[in-house]
Amino acid sequence: MSIKNQHNYRTWVEVSDKAISKNISAVRNLLSRETDLVAVVKSNAYGHGLMEVVQIAYKNNVKRFAVDSIDEALKIRSVYSDAWILVMGYILPVRLYEAIDADISFVAYSDLYLSVLESIKTEKKAKVHLKIETGTMRQGLCGEELSAYAEKVKNIPQVLIEGMYTHFANIEDTSDHIFAEQQLKNFNSAIEQLKNIGIDPPLKHTACSAAIILLESTHFNIARLGISLYGLWSSKETKAISQQKNQDFSLSTALTWKTTIAQIKNVEAGTAVSYGLTESVARNSKLAILPVGYWDGYDRGLSSVGNVLVGGKRCKVIGRVCMNMMIVDVTDAPEAHEGSEVVLLGSQSEDQITADMIAGKINTINYEVVTRINPNLPRIIVED
Ligand SMILES: *Cc1c(COP(=O)(O)O)cnc(C)c1O
Secondary structure: OOOHHHOOOOOEEEEEHHHHHHHHHHHHOOOOOOOEEEEEOHHHHHOOOHHHHHHHHHHOOOOEEEEOOHHHHHHHHHHOOOOEEEEOOOOOHHHHHHHHHOOOEEEEOOHHHHHHHHHOOOOOOEEEEEEEOOOOOOOOEOHHHHHHHHHHHHOOOOEEEEEEEOOOOOOOOOOOOHHHHHHHHHHHHHHHHHHHOOOOOOEEEOOOHHHHHHOHHHOOOEEEEOHHHHOOOOOHHHHHHHHHHOOOOOOOOOEEEEEEOOEEEEEOOOOEEOHHHOEEOOOOEEEEEEOOOHHHOOOHHHOOOOEEEEOOEEEEEOOOOOOOOEEEEOOOOOOOOOOOEEEEEEEEOOEEEOHHHHHHHOOOOHHHHHHOOOOOOOEEEEOO
16 A cells, blocks of 8 residues: 555554454454443553554444553543543542543542542542552552542542552463462452442453453453554464464554655665764675664664664664664665665565564664654544
């Protein structure tokens, strides 16, 4: 498909409607009818484009969204008045009224919130989710504090305890789910603990992508699908276990990151390239200068080790990645010319550069590779 002439961008991200729609339907097949899907669209929808992904999700009848910040939530609310939106990250107490006013659910564990919630004068209910600490040691209320806190929240008339949830620490890094099972047990005890004081929030949730795919007992009423909405696996282990258990389940990657050759330069063997003269070409070479660099999210750690696709050929990054430019060796891609389309991440012809391949080279995870693509770069929804 050629969209080359349909826009004026030199570097951009394409997000595939078809891939995201397929992932939604594949994951829905794993859930019972009692479990509703929540699309986790924090961090600019894992780099795929917040509003673009929300639009695709809506088309597939997914109307529940989880984000990290109040600002992301308000962006969704400004376009979709009937979306259900949960802010999972910290909201400054002074901004809580914005969430309440926009009918946005939020997480509570903070003592400062209690006095703020008591003082807010509004017709609207504050929709609160209690975060239960079950072993991740991140955000949430530990066993002993839970009942006392929940009791206080319950006694604030303008608050509705809409949900309770927890998050797993070690479900993707291992094929041994003992720790996750223990967290689930702790969560189930918290449910009982709250029931004993007359609190039974309608929405209970624990599952992230790996839990959705591997552990049915984590599904409850809603399940928070992040990385796998975008067609990526939480880890190699998650993928291996899933494929053992269920060969029919597969994911389709949704993101292609593209740029354009800005200049072609022919250089002699031995010529050093880019800042620091860290690498010299071994042979007479044809180089392509690309208008993309670490500011755009192309990690500087990919200097001399990254690959891009030009004319379906894999071409190596030569020398250091600069802030806004980088240089690749296109000697083996004879058709490369100024203006040629280059794939930084994604597929071209028969070849593909995956977020996992890039992550492996810079010692991180696919999550970080995609979320770090600069949100200023345009996102374009493509059909395929
Ligand atoms: C990011 C996040 C998720 C989504 O996790 P994935 O592994 O991307 O599916 C779910 N729940 C919480 C609390 C999160 O922070």
